[in-house]
Amino acid sequence: MVERKDVTKGNVDEGNGAVISARGLGKEFNGIWALKGVDLSLERGETLGVIGPNGAGKTTLIRVLTGQISPSSGEIHCEGKVVDPARLGFRMRIGLVPQEASFYGRLTARENLALLARLYGLAGEEAAARTDELLQWSGLLEHSRRQVRFFSRGMQQRLSLAMGLVHRPEIVFLDEPTSGLDPEARSAVWELILRLQEEGRTVFMTTHNMEEADHICTRLAILVKGEIREQGTPQRIKSLLGTDRVELRLSEERQGELEELCSSLGIYWKKEGEAYVLTGVDLPEKLPAIISRLAVGLRDMHYREVTLEDAFLRFMREVEG
Amino acid sequence: MRGWRSLLAKDWKMVVRNRILLGVLIIYPFLIMGVIGAAFQETGRPVPVGLVNLDEAREAGSLWICGESGSPAGWRRTLQRRAEDFVAYASGEEALAAFERGEVDALLLVAESSGGEEWCGARIANDRLEAMVGDLEDGWRGLRYYATAGEAESSLRDGECDAALGLLGKAYPYLAETIWLEGENYDAARLLRDFSRDVMEISDYASEKEALADLRSGRLDAVIVIPPGFISRLKTLEEVAGVKVVIDQSNLVKAEFAETGIRGFLSRVSERVVEEKMRAVVAGLYVLVTGGDFFGTQVVGLQEIGDNLRSIRDAVADRPELAGLVEQGIELAETVVADIEDAAAYLRGTALPVDLEVTSVAGRSLAAKDAVVPSLVALSMLWTGVLCGAILMVLEDEEGMRVRLRLTRMGPFALVGSKLLLAGAIVFLQSVVMLFLAVAAFGAFASSMHLALLTTALTALSCIGIGLVLAAFARQVAGAVILSVLVTFPLIFMTGAVFPLSQMPHFMRVIAHAIPLTYALEALSGVMLRGESLADVAWRLAVLLGFGVALLGLGSALVRRKSR
Ligand SMILES: Nc1ncnc2c1ncn2[C@@H]1O[C@H](COP(=O)(O)OP(=O)(O)OP(=O)(O)O)[C@@H](O)[C@H]1O
Ligand SMILES: [Mg+2]
Numbered sequence: 084m085v086e087r088k089d090v091t092k093g094n095v096d097e098g099n100g101a102v103i104s105a106r107g108l109g110k111e112f113n114g115i116w117a118l119k120g121v122d123l124s125l126e127r128g129e130t131l132g133v134i135g136p137n138g139a140g141k142t143t144l145i146r147v148l149t150g151q152i153s154p155s156s157g158e159i160h161c162e163g164k165v166v167d168p169a170r171l172g173f174r175m176r177i178g179l180v181p182q183e184a185s186f187y188g189r190l191t192a193r194e195n196l197a198l199l200a201r202l203y204g205l206a207g208e209e210a211a212a213r214t215d216e217l218l219q220w221s222g223l224l225e226h227s228r229r230q231v232r233f234f235s236r237g238m239q240q241r242l243s244l245a246m247g248l249v250h251r252p253e254i255v256f257l258d259e260p261t262s263g264l265d266p267e268a269r270s271a272v273w274e275l276i277l278r279l280q281e282e283g284r285t286v287f288m289t290t291h292n293m294e295e296a297d298h299i300c301t302r303l304a305i306l307v308k309g310e311i312r313e314q315g316t317p318q319r320i321k322s323l324l325g326t327d328r329v330e331l332r333l334s335e336e337r338q339g340e341l342e343e344l345c346s347s348l349g350i351y352w353k354k355e356g357e358a359y360v361l362t363g364v365d366l367p368e369k370l371p372a373i374i375s376r377l378a379v380g381l382r383d384m385h386y387r388e389v390t391l392e393d394a395f396l397r398f399m400r401e402v403e404g
Numbered sequence: 405m406r407g408w409r410s411l412l413a414k415d416w417k418m419v420v421r422n423r424i425l426l427g428v429l430i431i432y433p434f435l436i437m438g439v440i441g442a443a444f445q446e447t448g449r450p451v452p453v454g455l456v457n458l459d460e461a462r463e464a465g466s467l468w469i470c471g472e473s474g475s476p477a478g479w480r481r482t483l484q485r486r487a488e489d490f491v492a493y494a495s496g497e498e499a500l501a502a503f504e505r506g507e508v509d510a511l512l513l514v515a516e517s518s519g520g521e522e523w524c525g526a527r528i529a530n531d532r533l534e535a536m537v538g539d540l541e542d543g544w545r546g547l548r549y550y551a552t553a554g555e556a557e558s559s560l561r562d563g564e565c566d567a568a569l570g571l572l573g574k575a576y577p578y579l580a581e582t583i584w585l586e587g588e589n590y591d592a593a594r595l596l597r598d599f600s601r602d603v604m605e606i607s608d609y610a611s612e613k614e615a616l617a618d619l620r621s622g623r624l625d626a627v628i629v630i631p632p633g634f635i636s637r638l639k640t641l642e643e644v645a646g647v648k649v650v651i652d653q654s655n656l657v658k659a660e661f662a663e664t665g666i667r668g669f670l671s672r673v674s675e676r677v678v679e680e681k682m683r684a685v686v687a688g689l690y691v692l693v694t695g696g697d698f699f700g701t702q703v704v705g706l707q708e709i710g711d712n713l714r715s716i717r718d719a720v721a722d723r724p725e726l727a728g729l730v731e732q733g734i735e736l737a738e739t740v741v742a743d744i745e746d747a748a749a750y751l752r753g754t755a756l757p758v759d760l761e762v763t764s765v766a767g768r769s770l771a772a773k774d775a776v777v778p779s780l781v782a783l784s785m786l787w788t789g790v791l792c793g794a795i796l797m798v799l800e801d802e803e804g805m806r807v808r809l810r811l812t813r814m815g816p817f818a819l820v821g822s823k824l825l826l827a828g829a830i831v832f833l834q835s836v837v838m839l840f841l842a843v844a845a846f847g848a849f850a851s852s853m854h855l856a857l858l859t860t861a862l863t864a865l866s867c868i869g870i871g872l873v874l875a876a877f878a879r880q881v882a883g884a885v886i887l888s889v890l891v892t893f894p895l896i897f898m899t900g901a902v903f904p905l906s907q908m909p910h911f912m913r914v915i916a917h918a919i920p921l922t923y924a925l926e927a928l929s930g931v932m933l934r935g936e937s938l939a940d941v942a943w944r945l946a947v948l949l950g951f952g953v954a955l956l957g958l959g960s961a962l963v964r965r966k967s968r
Contacts, residue, residue, distance in 0.1 A: 151807060174811050185804030189421040190414065201410040202812035230421070246808065 132300030188232030237268025462573030471544030476514030487526030793871020869955025876962030
């Protein structure tokens with residue numbers, strides 16, 4: 084645990100070159116702190132994913148960072164300087180795709196985009212050009228004349244993404260961009276987010292989907308009950324929190340021996356029905372020793388690489404238990 | 405206000421593409437206007453009234469007098485004493501059958517102290533019966549007259565009276581008399597018909613029960629029961645003639661119409677009768693002066709008596725003591741003649757002491773439909789304005805767009821401004837169309853259309869302001885609509901739109917004057933119906949403007965705070 088805290092600290096201390104960084108950010112709603120001293124930085128060009136259970140404060144964090152609500156404590160820095168995110172200068176640099184559906188259902192995709200383009204100060208032709216560009220970008224050009232309320236969820240989400248990009252923001256906040264989408268629609272949205280990365284935009288996103296976090300994000304932060312508990316690359320999070328796991332079955336007379344061995348090697352084990360499940364940080368290194376000692380009586384063995392989901396779930400169990 | 409035009413265009417598209425919104429905000433008020441307009445188009449029609457005339461000659465058929473006798477047993481003894489033949493019956497059926505067969509002239513139904521009822525009948529001479537009727541009409545309280553035994557029985561059973569006397573209609577004294585008015589002879593039915601022309605549409609009923617049934621079913625708005633002997637009482641100087649009027653008060657407007665109509669008619673009758681009686685008295689007095697027929701007796705006039713006395717005085721001129729006495733007679737005759745002339749002049753003046761001339765302040769007499777237009781316009785503006793303001797604003801939340809809009813370059817007042825402009829346009833145009841429709845299609849009166857439009861324009865501000873304030877307390881259109889309904893209905897009842905302010909208790913009036921709609925209504929009816937000028941309503945318009953600005957400011961502040 085000590086090691087983990089150090090990791091968190093280390094990242095924040097390096098935060099000076101960050102585009103945006105939060106220092107001790109807290110937000111109180113009627114006496115309840117939805118965010119507690121959040122230290123987090125967003126580096127240029129990275130895609131930071133904030134993962135955390137429902138009610139962890141992910142949306143609140145985005146709302147504070149995008150200036151929709153003001154923090155109860157702490158400050159927000161932009162390129163090293165304290166900034167009020169509600170100011171126009173900052174607002175023009177960020178784009179937001181809210182968690183809830185947000186578009187005018189009775190307007191067409193084109194009308195929605197064009198309205199925002201006008202409101203972002205684009206003149207008539209410029210606005211029309213940008214609208215076309217975004218329709219093209221989101222693959223909605225052929226549906227641009229349909230009222231958005233008749234769109235599928237996937238199409239709506241692609242439009243929602245496009246609507247956050249009207250003014251070509253360098254930083255894009257995505258609040259659970261794929262929740263409620265089917266796999267096909269989800270990968271279409273991933274496609275778009277990856278394209279944002281290619282364009283060099285900085286992305287701050289929240290998600291529940293570990294596959295998404297692993298696949299899309301270059302760095303992850305785990306937010307639990309308003310606090311950042313972990314930060315690092317997906318690989319690092321996985322190795323910190325979870326490990327690869329081995330499932331094995333062996334004859335009854337050898338079982339006591341296995342348990343003893345695991346204890347002495349510092350391998351975490353538990354019994355799931357007939358099978359033993361072994362997990363541990365350096366399992367790959369220790370595994371040969373176990374196999375050689377227990378070769379007789381070993382019935383079968385499966386090796387499975389850890390997923391971020393496993394890691395997250397285990398982490399959550401640890402946090403709660 | 406940067407961006408207001410794009411927002412306005414967007415809102416307009418959303419309204420037009422949303423059928424429910426389109427209906428609620430644009431079509432519904434016209435529907436209301438059409439329905440109410442059509443209903444009021446017909447007002448001024450005669451009130452349907454049922455007439456139960458018990459003061460008419462009835463050869464067959466009975467007449468029942470009910471009342472609080474005080475001592476049912478005593479009246480039973482009175483009947484027994486005056487009767488030639490007295491029968492006590494075991495049951496009502498038996499008694500009524502005997503009455504129908506003509507075996508008895510009168511039936512007495514009395515409540516017993518034990519709670520039951522007792523029937524007795526009598527053969528009785530007509531003059532004795534008349535005397536008894538006279539006695540009981542003097543002695544009983546709460547007199548009621550019915551044409552059927554059934555009605556009398558149920559009145560007794562309901563505890564409205566403790567005794568009822570039934571007699572053959574023709575045995576009732578002073579029935580179906582006529583009165584001489586304006587050179588014509590009137591019986592009760594004709595009096596009612598002729599004097600209520602244009603105001604009441606009269607249908608005849610044989611009994612009160614039947615008439616009341618039709619009143620309940622809505623076919624009639626009122627029932628008038630004329631008691632037996634009505635005209636007779638009308639004619640005599642000592643007695644007061646009463647009629648019974650039953651009005652359906654479940655509908656206030658209907659009751660108001662009926663009552664006004666009937667009161668108007670009765671006061672016209674009273675006026676004529678009083679006038680006629682005065683004329684008779686004055687004529688009688690003149691007969692004392694001129695001589696002639698003095699209420700059926702030929703008399704010698706005072707003037708002639710005076711002349712005769714003067715001849716006597718001349719003849720006895722040589723006897724001064726006699727001449728002196730005669731002189732006294734002459735003087736008396738002259739004084740009395742002069743007094744009578746004064747008295748007659750005075751009486752003629754008293755007959756109708758006040759000459760009432762009712763005119764409208766508008767300079768033209770107004771119909772109900774004229775009077776209803778300002779309220780209707782103001783109320784529909786309130787409805788549309790509040791809903792429009794609230795819904796347009798809350799739609800931004802419901803569509804989740806507030807978050808996005810706040811990040812754009814949109815000016816701080818663009819959102820509120822665009823809503824105000826669109827809602828204002830909708831509400832104002834609606835009032836314009838309503839006013840023109842009212843005037844052009846329904847022929848309603850408006851003394852100044854310009855001022856009316858100015859008033860509605862200012863009214864729109866307050867109504868939309870209320871809507872914006874409400875929008876701050878809702879996150880969804882459904883919530884906004886519920887809030888709007890919750891707020892608009894009490895507002896409507898708290899202004900003078902439904903009940904006149906002058907009839908409200910003081911605190912209600914204070915409340916009413918804290919509501920912009922009250923000023924809107926006063927100003928609107930002022931410029932439309934009372935012929936008021938801009939100067940007359942200027943302060944009300946200023947108050948309206950003040951309310952509008954304050955409410956819009958408050959609404960805008962609340963709405964902006966909510967999005968934080
Ligand atoms: N405006 C508010 N007033 C009061 N409490 C709030 C408000 N907004 C959020 N909260 C509370 O703050 C906590 C964090 O909420 P938040 O919406 O940020 O969670 P989340 O991580 O986005 O959850 P989800 O995964 O469900 O979107 C919750 O307990 C929520 O009830
Ligand atoms: Mg959320």
